[in-house]
Amino acid sequence: MSTIQDFSGYNPTWCPGCGDWGIGIAIKQAFVQLGFDPSGVAVVFGIGCSGNMNDFLNAYAIHSLHGRAIPNAIGIKLANHNLPVVAIVGDGDCYGEGGNHLIHACRGNHDITVIVHDNGVYGLTTGQVAPTASKGFKSKSTPSGIIEIPINPLSLAITSGATFVAQAFAGDANGTIALIKEGVNHKGFSLINILQPCVTFNKINTYQYYLQKTYKLPADFEKDNFKLAVEKSLEINEEKFPLGVIYQIKRPTFTDQLPQLEKETLVNKERFVDFDSLIKDFI
Numbered sequence: 300m301s302t303i304q305d306f307s308g309y310n311p312t313w314c315p316g317c318g319d320w321g322i323g324i325a326i327k328q329a330f331v332q333l334g335f336d337p338s339g340v341a342v343v344f345g346i347g348c349s350g351n352m353n354d355f356l357n358a359y360a361i362h363s364l365h366g367r368a369i370p371n372a373i374g375i376k377l378a379n380h381n382l383p384v385v386a387i388v389g390d391g392d393c394y395g396e397g398g399n400h401l402i403h404a405c406r407g408n409h410d411i412t413v414i415v416h417d418n419g420v421y422g423l424t425t426g427q428v429a430p431t432a433s434k435g436f437k438s439k440s441t442p443s444g445i446i447e448i449p450i451n452p453l454s455l456a457i458t459s460g461a462t463f464v465a466q467a468f469a470g471d472a473n474g475t476i477a478l479i480k481e482g483v484n485h486k487g488f489s490l491i492n493i494l495q496p497c498v499t500f501n502k503i504n505t506y507q508y509y510l511q512k513t514y515k516l517p518a519d520f521e522k523d524n525f526k527l528a529v530e531k532s533l534e535i536n537e538e539k540f541p542l543g544v545i546y547q548i549k550r551p552t553f554t555d556q557l558p559q560l561e562k563e564t565l566v567n568k569e570r571f572v573d574f575d576s577l578i579k580d581f582i
């Protein structure tokens with residue numbers, strides 16, 4: 300049985316009070332409670348303050364390119380579909396640079412879990428506006444306020460085909476741990492959007508703000524109801540943030556539908572391509 304210590308890497312360098320601290324502890328705690336050990340889970344990071352967790356979490360990990368964590372995670376899953384695969388990314392990484400990858404991962408129902416640190420800013424590069432920031436948000440890159448309207452991560456994922464969509468708040472450790480465990484246990488594509496205060500560069504979406512605007516979904520919430528899930532996701536327009544599993548359904552995963560992988564994983568196949576017959580096919 301592994302411990303939090305087993306999953307601990309270098310000491311985090313996040314700003315004091317940053318929501319990343321709570322998320323980092325929740326991820327380690329969830330891995331311990333899931334019975335994982337550091338060599339039994341693959342983690343892919345994007346680039347950002349969130350991605351710096353690559354150094355603070357001890358697990359098999361790739362610190363990928365900005366916006367490219369999801370395709371790396373999908374690649375690992377295709378190679379070894381028995382391995383749990385988790386992508387840990389920022390909102391800029393996932394909904395900005397990597398937005399296209401998110402949509403197609405949802406469509407394919409790739410069996411990976413994407414954990415998003417949603418802080419409304421590009422934290423690592425010192426606070427430029429990110430795609431979840433509200434219209435009018437002032438930052439050093441948008442001194443007169445952002446012109447575009449924000450991305451709605453939950454409705455984007457639900458309508459693109461994700462089979463598990465949840466929202467957590469970094470200030471609610473137990474709720475975040477529970478949702479990470481549920482997301483990782485879900486068979487299919489899971490997105491967990493974690494509302495994460497950036498205490499240094501986002502003076503609007505603070506802990507106080509989220510404590511006032513978040514609420515927990517009731518235990519009997521009908522999470523397989525598509526219309527209801529979309530309605531819940533739209534509550535952000537009234538500055539209301541439901542916490543919990545907003546949508547969950549069953550649908551075959553991508554690898555479930557590949558007959559080549561029915562018997563064993565790609566990495567366990569001695570020779571997964573017969574080059575001789577392949578070449579004959581082309582001659």
Ligand SMILES: Cc1ncc(C[n+]2csc(CCOP(=O)(O)OP(=O)(O)O)c2C)c(N)n1
Pocket residue numbers: 345346347348349350365388389390391392393396416418420421422423424429
């Ligand atoms: C293709 C590319 N564009 C831009 C950058 C510069 N860059 C590095 S981190 C970052 C912002 C990260 O923001 P986010 O993904 O929201 O994560 P956070 O730092 O807020 O956790 C940017 C723009 C980069 N590394 N690669």
Ligand code: SF4
Pocket residue numbers: 312313314316317318319348418422423496497498499500
């Ligand atoms: S800049 Fe913001 S997101 Fe990055 S560590 Fe500091 S508080 Fe956290």
